[in-house]
Amino acid sequence: MTTDADSRTYPETYYAGAYWGPRREPPEACARRAAAFLNMLAACDLLLANWNKIPKPRGKGRKTPLMPPDLPTLTEAFRRGVNREPGGPPIEHLGLTVSAYNDGARQDFVSVSMHCGSYEQHSSANVCVLSLPSKGEGAERILTAPVLAQVVRGMALAWEPDWAVAMSHAHRDLEDERGKADPWLGWVTYLSSQRGTVPPLPAPVRMEPVEDRGTLIILTPERFTVANPEHVALARRVRELLARAGLMGP
Template identity: 45%
Template structure:
């Protein structure tokens, strides 16, 4: 059974301007371009896009991304007033078919929000999917995410595995590959074959296996659960829930 893999990075409230977020986005897409040939060009939606292209081409330039983020601000339903504390959102893709999609939400600093995220959703099928869903490429992508966005944590996994491993709604998710910021605490010793690599001075990248970890393999599920338990004992898994919205 084909599983739905994705890469997700998550961080708490962080007040940043559209320009600051744009600088992070430009760094991210420049680094992402080195991970796979299909990451060289990205597109967005909107009226009047060229028929022979997947959408409007997006350049990895600060001014362009600043404008995209400003356009993607959250607004109230009736007055359309900008809700500053909810930050900025935008998504792009790289092809008409066999597309990878990147969804960004950043600059949110509300204590009531869901948090800031960077999601990368690989193609459902095709050669690009096979290349991207390999430990070496995903490790490069996670390193790019960590370097550009400085999340609290990031992971690459299938949704099916997450459903089996996750125990609380608000917790650090552990996947086939997992990035943990040093802000979370001290990393405990982990059993083989886990490979641990530092990501600069920001955190650590954990690769549980050189081969894909699948929810259909009981041994993969048991090992991922064991790593989660060890990290939980070290205080690296629990996350505070967002404050309840004021009435």
């Protein structure tokens, strides 16, 4: 197993993402979900407690604080986040996007992109992706199983996705190479109960219910890294068991 020193020095970067299919929602509904999510993030760590809207077009306009969440401000942000060709009408079926960043220093910089309300007919029309710090004290606090489980739980409760995950980019790339991209199985994974019942899984995997909506699957209590062959082997074994139970298809 990896040691704490290994975790601090290995340059593996992490993120969290939630994914769901077509769901038509107006700006007001997207704003309510975003407000709930940002409040739950704020309870996870101080780095995730202060957010400013990224202007659209990017880099232009004044900073717009989003904390504490204000529903009229968020609603207007989603309304302005509609897809459109330059000078053209809104393309409503492609949904609404709001992106935000924190006020952290360079190594503590995190961002979130929230895209909802799309009813485009493909498997993951809507998505919320949270970048995570890669090093420093913020990373040491956040890149732990309890905090990431709290982050993914917040995603599940706020966005009601089909699945969600917290994992390293290196592990995601490894999953992609094996042709297993929908859904990914990460360090922390959420599967909606609509996918089916999660079967018993081997130690040290831990499972937690998310109200009546689905299940959190936490592969290891220590930081999951592809540098550890035991971690990779465990992930593959768990994916096989979930696939046999019919939980890992598109």
